[in-house]
Amino acid sequence: MENDLRLNILQTAKTLFVNKGYHGMSMREIAEALGVSKAALYYHFKDKEELFLAILRIYLDEMSALLDRLDAQPVPSVEKIRLFVEDVLSQPAEQRATIRLGSQEINQLSPEARQAFGVLYREKFIGKLQRILQDGMDAGELRRMPAETAVWALLGIMFPYFYPAHAQGAPVSTETTRLVADIILDGIAAR
Amino acid sequence: MENDLRLNILQTAKTLFVNKGYHGMSMREIAEALGVSKAALYYHFKDKEELFLAILRIYLDEMSALLDRLDAQPVPSVEKIRLFVEDVLSQPAEQRATIRLGSQEINQLSPEARQAFGVLYREKFIGKLQRILQDGMDAGELRRMPAETAVWALLGIMFPYFYPAHAQGAPVSTETTRLVADIILDGIAAR
């Protein structure tokens, strides 16, 4: 019970941030959506920025756990990547949108917050992904290229922002998920 | 001379919108950056939304012209796509960021503006791209898949938002551009 409101704030704020962006969402809106006073939000979070970072941190932690779990599996790197793509794409759209949110809105924040996020982002997400890709290249499963470029291609496809349908609503269908994984893997696999 | 300020507003506002988002940028900021009064902006543009749309319209027109130019060339679809990727990626980052800006911030706007943009976006950009891709599939150069998914993959890679380096600063190097085009084409080419 005691963390009830805190969790509700995180949930509601995430939805609003995703739909309206950092500056587009107001603290008042969250409060009204939850039926509490605005000041209640400030009991649980120091300021808007801290609330925003808390949301991103939760998602990065989940990503980090997923990547660790996949990396521990006794399968080729290519297979790890396929599982990663399929897992992420089958998440609800709002979930996936969180990482986009972070990358998008990060330069709205204070330098300190930006740096703090940057560290987590690289440690928990990009770094782990890059290592799996690098392993794949070293094992000859993937074509040799700068790991950065491989990450670029992978994430570019996985987190597009072009179709509103991707930002909101239903998860991607299984067929499409598989097709997208194929495209990515054909794009970067060894020839 | 007479459109001088208007063009300067468009230029300055584009930079600010790209860096700070729709709500993150204020009309006051533009005015101050240009050394004119805020009201001068409202002489040239009805409101913030119209200014925003004007910026997007210019970029969509450029894209439209580029796609027409490429489509008119007597080369296979695959080659058209390669040229498209290489052309866009060699644009300055701020230029490329415009399309991201539109997709990102479009749901901040009024329903009318959203619809107006949607029409242009599909007519001048997505539609043309999709037709080139569809031609490629019909000619057997590309693997058969829903044209939407092909567009998704293509644009996802071409307009990523993950590395701040892609959103600002120098254009992508020629090597990287070629590598990225290869990844895309290997991903969607016929096997």
Added chain:
DNA sequence: CTCTACTTACTGACCGGTAAGTAAGTAAAA
């Protein structure tokens, strides 16, 4: 050649509204 009427391209002051954030009080639980 010049006076009149009008337009273009602004300025500076200001408006209502809303943003983030806070100080002080309170009711219930420990």
Added chain:
DNA sequence: TTTTACTTACTTACCGGTCAGTAAGTAGAG
């Protein structure tokens, strides 16, 4: 009786947008 978890009521700052006014042209009439 102190701490927890809030609410009420407020401040300060800034937002988009509008207003009346004006300097500098320009175009036509005489």
